[in-house]
Structures are given as structure tokens and as C-alpha cells.
Amino acid sequence: MNRIYFILVLALVLLTSCQRDEVTFTSFNGFSVTDESVIEMDKQFLIWADQIGDVSDATDPSDPEGYNQVEGKSTFMQMFSPLINMLTYGQVHQVAGTYTSQYKGQPIILSGKIYAPKSGKLKGLVLACHYTYAALTESPSQNATLSALLATAGFAVVDADYVGFGVTYQMVHPYLDKEATARAVADLGLLARPFLEDNGYTFLSDDVYIFGYSQGGHAATAVQEFSESQPNYSSRLKLKKVFCGGGPYDPKVTYDVAKSNDYIGFPCVVPMFLQGTIYAQDLPMTEADFLSDSLLYQNRFKQWLNSKAYTMDQVNILMKSVGCDKFSTILRKEALSNDYPKNVILFDALSRNATTTYAAKTPMYIFHSTADDVVPVDNAYALRRSFEERGVDSSIIEYDFADYGSHRSGLLRFHIEVLKKMQKL
Numbered sequence: 001m002n003r004i005y006f007i008l009v010l011a012l013v014l015l016t017s018c019q020r021d022e023v024t025f026t027s028f029n030g031f032s033v034t035d036e037s038v039i040e041m042d043k044q045f046l047i048w049a050d051q052i053g054d055v056s057d058a059t060d061p062s063d064p065e066g067y068n069q070v071e072g073k074s075t076f077m078q079m080f081s082p083l084i085n086m087l088t089y090g091q092v093h094q095v096a097g098t099y100t101s102q103y104k105g106q107p108i109i110l111s112g113k114i115y116a117p118k119s120g121k122l123k124g125l126v127l128a129c130h131y132t133y134a135a136l137t138e139s140p141s142q143n144a145t146l147s148a149l150l151a152t153a154g155f156a157v158v159d160a161d162y163v164g165f166g167v168t169y170q171m172v173h174p175y176l177d178k179e180a181t182a183r184a185v186a187d188l189g190l191l192a193r194p195f196l197e198d199n200g201y202t203f204l205s206d207d208v209y210i211f212g213y214s215q216g217g218h219a220a221t222a223v224q225e226f227s228e229s230q231p232n233y234s235s236r237l238k239l240k241k242v243f244c245g246g247g248p249y250d251p252k253v254t255y256d257v258a259k260s261n262d263y264i265g266f267p268c269v270v271p272m273f274l275q276g277t278i279y280a281q282d283l284p285m286t287e288a289d290f291l292s293d294s295l296l297y298q299n300r301f302k303q304w305l306n307s308k309a310y311t312m313d314q315v316n317i318l319m320k321s322v323g324c325d326k327f328s329t330i331l332r333k334e335a336l337s338n339d340y341p342k343n344v345i346l347f348d349a350l351s352r353n354a355t356t357t358y359a360a361k362t363p364m365y366i367f368h369s370t371a372d373d374v375v376p377v378d379n380a381y382a383l384r385r386s387f388e389e390r391g392v393d394s395s396i397i398e399y400d401f402a403d404y405g406s407h408r409s410g411l412l413r414f415h416i417e418v419l420k421k422m423q424k425l
Contacts, residue, residue: 023142025111025167028099028191088144092151093118096141097195101187103163103180104280111141111166112188113159115151116196122203123154123425124240127189129181129212129219130159131411134268134315136308139165146415150211153422156196156203160188162219164276169308174280175272176251178353181219182226186233207240209422213367213414214375214407217247221355221383228361242360243421245367245414246407248375249383252350257376258327259336265374265407268315270330271301277349289342290335294322356382359390360397365421367400367414374407 088094096113116122128147130140137143140159151157163180164173174180193203210227212220224242227233248254251273258264274287288296295301300322304315316325324330334340368380380401387397400417404410 023096025141026095026097028097028112028114028188028195088115088148088152091118092116092148094144094148098167099188099191101184103183108163108168110163110168110184110188111139111161113140114192114195115148115157115159116201117151117154117156119154120201121154122156122196122201124156124203124205124207124209125189125192126150126155126157126209126211126422127185127220127223127237128157128159129185129210129216129223130162131212131214131216132175132266132269132272132312133165134272134305134308134310134312136165136169138311139169141166146411147211149415149419150422153419153425155209155422156192156201158185158188158192160185165308172279172306173272173276175269175276176215176218176248176353177276177280178218178222178355179226180280182222185219185223186227186230186237189237190233206238208237209240210242210244210362211418212243212247213245213411214247217244217375218249218355219247220244221247221249224360224362224364225355225358229358239362242362242364243367243414243418244364245418246369246372246375246410247355247379247383249379250350250354250356252347252354253378253382254376255347255350257378262326262328264327264330266312266316267319267325267330268305268312270327271295272305274346275302275305277346277353281349281352283345283349285342285345290331290346292324292330292332294324295319295330297322356386359392360387363396363398365398365400365418367404367410367417369404369407369410369413370401371403371405372407372410377401 092115094113094115096111098109098111101108101110126147128140128145128150130145130147133139139161140147141161145159147157147159161168162173162184163177164171189208197203210220210223212218212223220242221244224239227237227239258270264270271287271291274290277283278285278287287301291301300318304310304318310318319325319330328336335343337343366380366383368375368377370377380399384397384399388394404413
């Protein structure tokens with residue numbers, strides 16, 4: 001009976017969650033409320049605007065019926081977001097805001113969300129790194145995420161929108177670009193404490209934790225490396241522990257496994273990574289050097305990704321509808337060869353974004369399901385091997401590698417395990 005009641009309550013919450021209030025942003029920089037909810041772009045960033053199609057109703061221009069075929073699909077987290085709100089209601093405050101960071105050497109206004117327990121007493125600060133999104137509505141500032149549950153354990157949680165989401169949705173998302181992501185998360189972390197203290201919260205410790213799964217796992221290690229190596233950050237972010245799960249720590253490993261198996265769990269991440277890497281690192285190439293004609297036709301892949309109107313599930317379905325659901329059908333034939341000249345540049349970019357090139361100083365909990373169907377567990381093995389080769393103290397690293405099911409099953413297990421650990425602190 002309890003199970004049936006729970007299902008009915010969940011169904012009711014989901015049905016009543018269709019209406020979403022427009023997000024109002026607070027300024028984390030100066031603590032003053034602002035009516036601005038879009039970025040004030042510098043002229044140098046206007047180049048990104050031409051990557052967006054003319055979207056009014058999110059209809060695929062190359063297939064007018066395409067969006068209707070996937071309209072009813074929602075992402076894993078969009079389905080759970082109302083439940084998260086229900087579980088945290090009455091316990092957690094949440095506020096969306098904007099702040100100043102840096103991207104490609106220039107200042108930029110980014111956005112994100114801060115969760116804090118209503119008790120006003122904070123055990124410490126958690127820098128949450130989100131998993132991969134494709135739609136604007138999925139970004140942390142717009143949508144409740146599982147990270148909010150950590151606030152119920154007594155911690156303040158910052159959940160930054162990566163570049164290309166939130167108020168910067170008009171920009172190409174630099175997918176797996178470790179420097180851009182690390183700086184965005186760390187900068188919001190620096191501002192969270194004074195913002196919360198200015199609003200009546202009290203920190204019981206200076207402890208800072210980093211947390212992330214999937215793309216967020218890669219981001220968590222990127223934030224750790226960035227914070228530990230930058231004196232201005234290491235002196236202000238007192239890292240206590242890093243929790244990372246299911247991360248593509250070495251993108252080249254993921255590439256090699258996908259090519260060998262001719263399988264990619266989320267097909268949309270291939271054009272997402274290619275586009276983001278090319279623009280973030282200003283590589284001398286274009287997506288046309290790699291992607292199949294089916295994706296290049298009428299720039300449909302840009303429409304699907306850069307409109308930020310489609311969820312990952314929707315983009316995957318649309319890619320499958322044009323025959324691009326395998327690694328070998330997403331890329332051009334010549335791009336599948338290691339001897340392809342453009343691959344030399346691409347593989348170098350993949351290596352630069354790997355987070356297996358540093359020696360961790362902060363204790364870590366590293367989780368990965370050996371049955372992960374999206375991010376190969378080889379990534380976790382590569383991270384462990386890298387730490388061993390660099391002489392990292394094995395006593396500070398806890399590895400949790402076992403068959404926890406699929407990537408999404410692993411996500412839930414990881415969050416539950418970390419929540420248990422945080423509740424004991």
C-alpha cells in the first residue's frame with residue numbers, strides 16, 4: 001500500500017509540475033537583486049550567436065515532424081526534479097544567481113544556483129558539478145537537481161551552470177573543456193560563502209567538498225586539479241574531500257572504446273564534444289571535417305544542439321532518425337582512421353582535456369559501475385593508474401568499482417552513497 005501511495009504522489013507531482021515559474025536571478029557578485037536574466041555579452045562573444053538557428057517552436061527545420069516524434073520525451077532528471085523539490089521542500093532554500101567568471105581569458109557573466117538548509121547552520125560548502133545536459137530547461141539555475149539533496153545533510157551546495165547554459169545559453173557549450181568548467185565552478189564557490197554569510201547563514205567549518213557524476217565526475221576532478229594548483233584558489237577553498245562518479249576522465253579512452261565497440265551510449269555527445277572543443281580551443285578545423293553528411297545537412301546538428309530547446313534524449317532520437325546512432329555512422333569514414341591528419345589535432349585536444357594528468361592532494365571517493373553503458377569504466381581505471389604512477393598516497397583514495405548496473409542506475413547509487421557519507425560528517 002505504501003508503495004502504491006508513493007507512486008500516486010509522484011505521479012501527481014509530475015503532472016502538476018508542467019508549469020514552471022520564470023527564474024529570477026540574484027547577483028552573487030554584489031548581493032543585490034537584479035531584473036536581468038540574460039547575459040550582457042561583450043562584442044567579442046557575439047560570434048557565438050551565429051551558431052544558433054532561428055528557433056521559435058523548436059521544430060526541426062529538416063524534418064517538420066521530427067520534434068513531434070520526440071515532444072513527449074523528457075530527460076531522466078526532468079522526471080525526478082519535482083520529486084527532489086518535494087523531498088527538499090521545507091528544509092532547503094534555493095536561489096538562482098549570476099556572477100562574474102572568466103572564459104578564454106575574458107570576463108564573462110555566468111549563472112547558477114545555491115542550495116542551503118533553512119536551519120542557517122552550515123557544516124561546509126559543496127561544489128556540485130552537473131552531468132551532461134542539452135536543453136536550457138535542464139540547467140541547474142532552471143531546474144532542481146539531485147545535488148539539492150546534499151543540502152538536507154546540512155551543507156551549502158553551489159550548482160554552477162557551465163558555459164553555454166543558464167544566462168549564456170546563446171553560446172556553444174565547451175563540452176569537457178576542463179579549464180572553462182573548473183573556473184566556472186570554482187568562481188561560484190568563492191562567492192558562495194560571503195553571499196550566504198551576508199544573508200544570515202553561519203558556517204561551522206571552512207571545509208569544501210567537490211561532487212559530480214558523469215560529465216560532473218570529469219568536472220569534479222578538473223575543479224580539484226584547478227583548485228589545488230592555483231594559490232589564489234587553494235588558499236580560499238579548503239578542500240576536504242572529492243566525490244566523483246562515472247566520469248570520462250580521459251576523453252581519448254572513451255573515444256577508443258567507442259570506436260572499438262562501434263557504440264556510444266549517448267550519440268549526441270559526439271557532435272557536442274567536437275563542436276565545443278573546436279570553438280573553445282580555436283582549433284584549425286570545422287565539424288564538417290568529422291561529422292557525417294546526415295548531421296551536416298542544413299546544419300541540423302547545430303539546430304538540435306545550439307537551440308538549447310532539445311533534451312539529450314530528444315537529440316539522440318533525432319540522430320537515430322537520420323541513421324546516426326553508431327560511432328561509425330556519426331563520423332565520416334576518413335575521420336575513423338587514426339592516420340587522418342585532423343585526428344592528430346583532435347587527439348591532442350582530447351589529451352589536454354584529460355584529468356588524468358595530476359597528482360591528487362585531497363582525499364577522494366571514486367565511484368564507477370563496471371557495467372556502465374555510457375562512460376566506459378576504463379576511464380576510472382586510467383585515473384587510478386595515473387594516481388599510482390604519480391605516487392599519490394593510496395590511503396587517501398577510496399575506489400568503489402563494482403557492477404552497479406547502467407550509467408543511470410549508477411547515478412542514483414552514487415548519489416545515495418555520497419548522501420550517506422555526508423550525513424555522517
